[in-house]
Amino acid sequence: MTTQPIVREFEADLTVVAAVEAATDVVALTLAAEDGAALPPWTPGAHIDLVLGEDLVRQYSLCGNPADTRQYRVGVLRAPDSRGGSKAVHAELREGATVRVRGPRNHFPMVASPRYLFIAGGIGITPMLPMIAEAEASGADWRLVYGGRSRASMAFVDELAAYGDKVTLLPQDEAGFPDLDGLLGEAAPDTLVYTCGPTGLLDAVEDRCAASWPAGSLHLERFSAKAPASDEEDSAFELVLQRSGLTLQVPADQSIYEVCKAAGVSVVGSCLEGVCGTCETEVIDGDVDHRDSILNDEEKESNEFMMICVSRCRGDQLTLDL
Amino acid sequence: MRDRSAGCPRNAWYALAASAEVGSTPFGTRALDTPVVLFRVSDGSVVALGDRDAHRPYPLSLGHVDGDTIVSGYSGFAYDRTGACVRVPSQAQVPYGARVPSYPVREEGDLVWVWLGEPSLAERRPPVPVPWLTDASWETFGGQWETAAGVGLLHDNFGDITHVAVVDPVISPPVLAGVAPALEVELTETTVHFHRDWPAAPLPEWQAKISGASATASYPQREEGAFLAPGLWADRWDVVIPAEEGGTQTFRFTHAVTPVDDRHTRHIWRVSRNFAPGAEASDMLRPIFESYYLKVREILETMQQVIDRDGYGEDVNVAADLAALQVRKILRRLVADEG
Numbered sequence: 001m002t003t004q005p006i007v008r009e010f011e012a013d014l015t016v017v018a019a020v021e022a023a024t025d026v027v028a029l030t031l032a033a034e035d036g037a038a039l040p041p042w043t044p045g046a047h048i049d050l051v052l053g054e055d056l057v058r059q060y061s062l063c064g065n066p067a068d069t070r071q072y073r074v075g076v077l078r079a080p081d082s083r084g085g086s087k088a089v090h091a092e093l094r095e096g097a098t099v100r101v102r103g104p105r106n107h108f109p110m111v112a113s114p115r116y117l118f119i120a121g122g123i124g125i126t127p128m129l130p131m132i133a134e135a136e137a138s139g140a141d142w143r144l145v146y147g148g149r150s151r152a153s154m155a156f157v158d159e160l161a162a163y164g165d166k167v168t169l170l171p172q173d174e175a176g177f178p179d180l181d182g183l184l185g186e187a188a189p190d191t192l193v194y195t196c197g198p199t200g201l202l203d204a205v206e207d208r209c210a211a212s213w214p215a216g217s218l219h220l221e222r223f224s225a226k227a228p229a230s231d232e233e234d235s236a237f238e239l240v241l242q243r244s245g246l247t248l249q250v251p252a253d254q255s256i257y258e259v260c261k262a263a264g265v266s267v268v269g270s271c272l273e274g275v276c277g278t279c280e281t282e283v284i285d286g287d288v289d290h291r292d293s294i295l296n297d298e299e300k301e302s303n304e305f306m307m308i309c310v311s312r313c314r315g316d317q318l319t320l321d322l
Numbered sequence: 323m324r325d326r327s328a329g330c331p332r333n334a335w336y337a338l339a340a341s342a343e344v345g346s347t348p349f350g351t352r353a354l355d356t357p358v359v360l361f362r363v364s365d366g367s368v369v370a371l372g373d374r375d376a377h378r379p380y381p382l383s384l385g386h387v388d389g390d391t392i393v394s395g396y397s398g399f400a401y402d403r404t405g406a407c408v409r410v411p412s413q414a415q416v417p418y419g420a421r422v423p424s425y426p427v428r429e430e431g432d433l434v435w436v437w438l439g440e441p442s443l444a445e446r447r448p449p450v451p452v453p454w455l456t457d458a459s460w461e462t463f464g465g466q467w468e469t470a471a472g473v474g475l476l477h478d479n480f481g482d483i484t485h486v487a488v489v490d491p492v493i494s495p496p497v498l499a500g501v502a503p504a505l506e507v508e509l510t511e512t513t514v515h516f517h518r519d520w521p522a523a524p525l526p527e528w529q530a531k532i533s534g535a536s537a538t539a540s541y542p543q544r545e546e547g548a549f550l551a552p553g554l555w556a557d558r559w560d561v562v563i564p565a566e567e568g569g570t571q572t573f574r575f576t577h578a579v580t581p582v583d584d585r586h587t588r589h590i591w592r593v594s595r596n597f598a599p600g601a602e603a604s605d606m607l608r609p610i611f612e613s614y615y616l617k618v619r620e621i622l623e624t625m626q627q628v629i630d631r632d633g634y635g636e637d638v639n640v641a642a643d644l645a646a647l648q649v650r651k652i653l654r655r656l657v658a659d660e661g
């Protein structure tokens with residue numbers, strides 16, 4: 001007889017109560033329960049899934065006010081190279097439409113600090129909005145550098161106007177790229193750097209922080225998976241699930257997540273490419289080959305947690321708290 | 323060895339007292355290693371200040387309330403609701419900058435919730451509503467005390483109730499003695515809900531007696547637990563009785579937990595029900611629940627003593643611990659966010 005626990009995330013069908021154009025190709029959706037019931041609380045940096053179809057699940061940062069427990073707001077860019085997610089949002093999610101929402105979850109949490117440097121690129125502004133509001137309320141010393149293709153493409157500029165010269169807008173066609181060497185060339189004392197945006201920007205910020213900032217200063221969130229660090233062949237290994245009392249074999253061509261699912265062990269996952277953090281699992285023993293785009297080097301080295309949708313094992317055996 | 327304790331976030335609402343405990347006599351308490359005094363001012367609202375006179379190390383809670391101020395029982399310094407010193411007996415001039423800390427307060431569900439963390443966040447993270455505690459369709463009783471155990475041990479305890487049948491066979495619904503059905507856990511960023519659907523089984527004797535329901539008939543039962551915030555659990559137990567036999571009987575169990583320090587926790591518990599109204603039924607139920615919660619307290623205090631003596635062990639986790647482990651994960655992250 002099986003009494004394996006089942007774990008899932010909160011899910012609900014929410015109604016689009018407002019859909020407004022926040023910039024060229026960016027729509028801001030406000031979502032609420034049909035009966036106006038309270039939604040699960042969240043903190044700045046959190047995101048939700050929009051379940052747009054059977055195999056069409058996309059993550060969007062919450063960019064409203066966490067104190068408003070009845071509404072979520074997300075900003076969605078119509079991506080030219082969209083795999084269908086953002087196009088579906090733009091085409092179908094008009095006022096009055098219903099959408100399945102999962103979450104919220106947060107792998108980009110805001111850590112308390114006397115000073116912040118926020119660097120946003122394009123739609124990467126969304127998780128920054130609630131962070132900035134919180135930094136401002138706490139009296140922290142902060143600055144936002146916000147780059148975009150053109151002024152018309154940059155969402156939420158009107159909301160940022162209230163912050164005056166703490167915000168630097170850099171439309172690329174007028175002002176060029178942000179001067180990252182100037183911004184990050186030297187570590188600023190007691191400052192945390194938060195960045196979100198296109199891969200090129202994040203990689204550039206990451207390089208500069210790695211060169212001259214103390215470990216732990218940089219917090220970043222990626223929308224898509226980082227390029228794989230190695231193209232080593234995947235190998236098979238043995239997987240021990242301590243709480244379930246199971247030993248499974250993970251073949252070279254399957255992920256831990258897939259193997260657990262197939263064995264009837266309840267695991268949660270969303271992006272399945274190592275960017276959302278949903279599948280984070282505690283490691284008990286074994287040498288993890290981290291392949292995700294969430295954990296920083298320090299966290300990877302600690303070997304305490306892993307993303308089982310992409311990460312694997314370097315040795316023959318891995319023991320997880322599952 | 324990995325540290326298995328999760329710590330306690332400061333950025334959270336904690337119920338420092340029941341509303342009835344706070345009046346115009348100062349109520350001194352501690353939370354998160356911080357001394358706090360609570361009192362009511364003329365408009366009926368509760369004020370929370372640091373419980374230490376700015377002049378000498380003497381608790382303000384040993385003084386008295388005078389109008390909208392609290393007056394130290396030693397120096398005679400008077401402080402207003404913002405914590406500012408507004409009067410000193412020895413001179414006309416109030417010393418510049420003399421003040422004690424003041425903390426945001428909300429009354430909700432007949433409990434006094436206080437925010438001891440970053441003050442600007444209090445507004446941005448409203449306390450979780452607990453409407454059943456004051457709603458007339460629910461009959462509520464309860465108690466409160468300090469447990470000499472860290473709050474993590476209380477969280478672990480509420481995260482899994484399969485121990486009830488072991489700890490207190492009298493209170494335990496008979497069905498708990500069987501093999502537990504699969505636990506279903508639902509997560510969000512900051513909350514953990516879990517439930518189990520138990521097979522049909524008879525009511526415990528005491529419940530049949532007070533509700534007039536059959537003591538021998540079998541009814542399906544559902545267990546629910548919810549970690550709603552670092553200071554709040556809301557659990558429930560439903561016995562699904564057909565409408566013609568009186569309808570579903572639900573208990574809601576509310577646990578407000580406040581870390582006093584690493585090894586002590588203030589525990590306010592409330593038992594609400596939607597059946598068998600009236601004081602007489604409450605008087606029958608109270609000792610049953612009180613004795614169960616006292617047993618739990620004693621067990622948790624023993625666990626704390628074992629930890630104090632022998633340290634944290636590599637405790638073996640079983641399937642039923644899933645919810646408790648998720649709670650620890652949330653708490654660890656919230657603590658890490660505080661920098």
Ligand code: FES
Nearest residue numbers: 270272277279309
């Ligand atoms: S499911 Fe998104 S990181 Fe694994």
